[in-house]
Amino acid sequence: MGTTQLESVPEPKYWHLKTVLSEALDSEFSVGEILPNERELAARFGVARATLRQALEQLELEGRLQRRRGVGTTVAPPRMGVAVGTEQRVWPGVGEDAWQAVGCTLAAPPAAVAAALETPREQSVHIVRRSRVSHGQPVAAELLYVPQTSAPELSAIDASSEAARARVVLRELHRLELQGQDSAVELGSARADDARQLDRLPGAPVLVVTTRYFAEGRTAALSVATYRADTCRLTFGASGVEILHGQERQAS
Amino acid sequence: MGTTQLESVPEPKYWHLKTVLSEALDSEFSVGEILPNERELAARFGVARATLRQALEQLELEGRLQRRRGVGTTVAPPRMGVAVGTEQRVWPGVGEDAWQAVGCTLAAPPAAVAAALETPREQSVHIVRRSRVSHGQPVAAELLYVPQTSAPELSAIDASSEAARARVVLRELHRLELQGQDSAVELGSARADDARQLDRLPGAPVLVVTTRYFAEGRTAALSVATYRADTCRLTFGASGVEILHGQERQAS
DNA sequence: TAGTGGTCTAGACCACGCG
């Protein structure tokens, strides 16, 4: 990585810096390698630390870097493909996916969820919390909202553990015939609880996948899953195949 | 919007500030309304402008605010649903979508694109640039890579305008029988050219949708579309239906 | 030209991880 000073150009310093760093990452660093610390990098490029950080933030947003407080900045591996919309329609928790039930509560859903479920407000629903792990890393935290009409027979077993209750709700749900589903993806920032589950700081960028499951002529369940935007590439259709690791990355 | 000072709490000021502002947006502002400027807001909350900006950045990332240099900060409308993966497989540019061909060049693709197309490197491909408009706003900029094998008969008409050439390439492409397609979504930041097309600054957060189109037993075309992450919610499956406007937003 | 958001600086202190 060069030590050249930045010239006076019309484009912002942090933007130029990002380009320089990006090229250095391609040519002089390998995955997992640790970069010099921010104070040293800033000094080396002759900019304030805040400016350098702006460049690093962008590179982290693009999945090129990973920064951890108390540890350092490392070169991130290519994003992993995570299948979120397969051809065959399946209930959440069916198939060989790495979802893991964490807990289950019975509570009134947020207003927007109640609206999507066409459930009367103030009507409690099962809220199943799940966690998705891929390649040994947590990639998603999900809240699955299941109206009591979709999973009755739950009153008898509230003595079990939360995780057990979650599995029972899922089992009940799977008894219904799934008629269809649709999904939406949007950018968000991790709430405190999701962030903990994803091993990130609150506010970290996430891809929020909202999926509606239809059965018996109504919305039988609603899933709101937040995926780590830095490490994940969400795939729809044929799953998990390697496509592009990034817009401008070298072919491996 | 209150004028209360922030207390000393363990959570970051900008995070608390974001929460306060978010609630104020819900209760005291309506869509399109313009907020006080950053210097005044910072003073009102008793923080440095940089800290205030950190909160605004997050809210903009979540699609709650829109900031324009020289103008001000306004309350953003709910994100619009944009269909990107419909059930029936269709070639790009077929159907009632608002894509508009901008130009077309013949050039060697980036290495990663060449790999995905299973095309020999250094082999030129048609690169069609398109623009997608929804509700009167530009929402996506796309580069569609079409190998010459997928659209021959183009040599005779290179005298036409760029936009006309683009349409011809698309027409050629549509002659093939589409066998399948798959997509991937990931977070990125807008390159300078895409940013201009999207009416944003370079580096703005975008959702990059990479779609492979299969025909004649091979990858017949590859699309890399960058959607404005602040204004768009990408929908897969049944299109465009209103689902959730955000994770915790009030039902309208 | 006035006012806005965007960039940049040179400091300071804090929270966390690791040895």
Added chain:
DNA sequence: GCGTGGTCTAGACCACTAC
């Protein structure tokens, strides 16, 4: 305890928009 990235400050100047 030390080094890391995370937060915060109080300024300054620039680029753009609208009048």
